[in-house]
Amino acid sequence: MVGAFIIIVLYITFGNTELFFERLLKQSSVHASSYAWVSFAALSLDIVLPVPSSIVMYTNGWVLGLMPGALLSSTSLMIGAIVGYYLGKYTSYGLKSKTDPKAQLLINKYGKLAILITRGIPVLSESICMVCGYNKMRLPQYLLFNLIGYLPLSILYAYFGQAGYSHNNFLLSFACSLIIAAAFWFFGQLAILNPATLQQKGG
Numbered sequence: 001m002v003g004a005f006i007i008i009v010l011y012i013t014f015g016n017t018e019l020f021f022e023r024l025l026k027q028s029s030v031h032a033s034s035y036a037w038v039s040f041a042a043l044s045l046d047i048v049l050p051v052p053s054s055i056v057m058y059t060n061g062w063v064l065g066l067m068p069g070a071l072l073s074s075t076s077l078m079i080g081a082i083v084g085y086y087l088g089k090y091t092s093y094g095l096k097s098k099t100d101p102k103a104q105l106l107i108n109k110y111g112k113l114a115i116l117i118t119r120g121i122p123v124l125s126e127s128i129c130m131v132c133g134y135n136k137m138r139l140p141q142y143l144l145f146n147l148i149g150y151l152p153l154s155i156l157y158a159y160f161g162q163a164g165y166s167h168n169n170f171l172l173s174f175a176c177s178l179i180i181a182a183a184f185w186f187f188g189q190l191a192i193l194n195p196a197t198l199q200q201k202g203g
Contacts, residue, residue, distance in 0.1 A: 058157045120177045
């Protein structure tokens with residue numbers, strides 16, 4: 001709740017930031033190096049500001065190409081995820097004096113799945129990062145599942161972006177990102193929530 005509240009307040013307060021970054025990206029797209037720095041800043045700040053991350057990832061592919069664009073997107077988003085984790089972690093110091101066993105149980109059971117299925121969803125994605133930090137999810141595990149969640153999206157948007165900057169391509173990439181989230185939900189339930197069931201099916 002705390003994480004979601006902070007993110008929503010920031011989104012309301014800095015509502016014009018999305019339009020600002022869109023304009024800045026278009027202006028700097030003629031120079032790849034300048035564009036890369038603007039994109040890096042935009043995606044890294046996505047954790048606390050209303051940045052149009054899907055548009056930025058798509059444009060990364062258009063300006064930089066598939067692999068450089070995907071690498072830039074995933075690296076920037078991972079840095080943002082780390083910032084969100086520590087924001088949540090340091091917030092917890094002032095709001096709770098001891099670990100809540102129930103909250104810890106929930107984050108251990110559902111935290112990994114929540115990370116995977118929310119990587120492409122605005123507000124929820126940032127909130128989950130802060131919740132994981134707030135409840136002190138193990139950092140290596142947190143980073144691993146963020147990477148697993150972000151990497152396919154980064155490659156997907158960069159792929160469609162390099163194919164050409166068009167409205168139809170962007171909508172298609174967005175639709176595919178929803179399919180990826182649904183696949184994470186389906187297979188994540190088996191592998192994370194019900195590992196015994198997965199082993200039985202495999203065996």
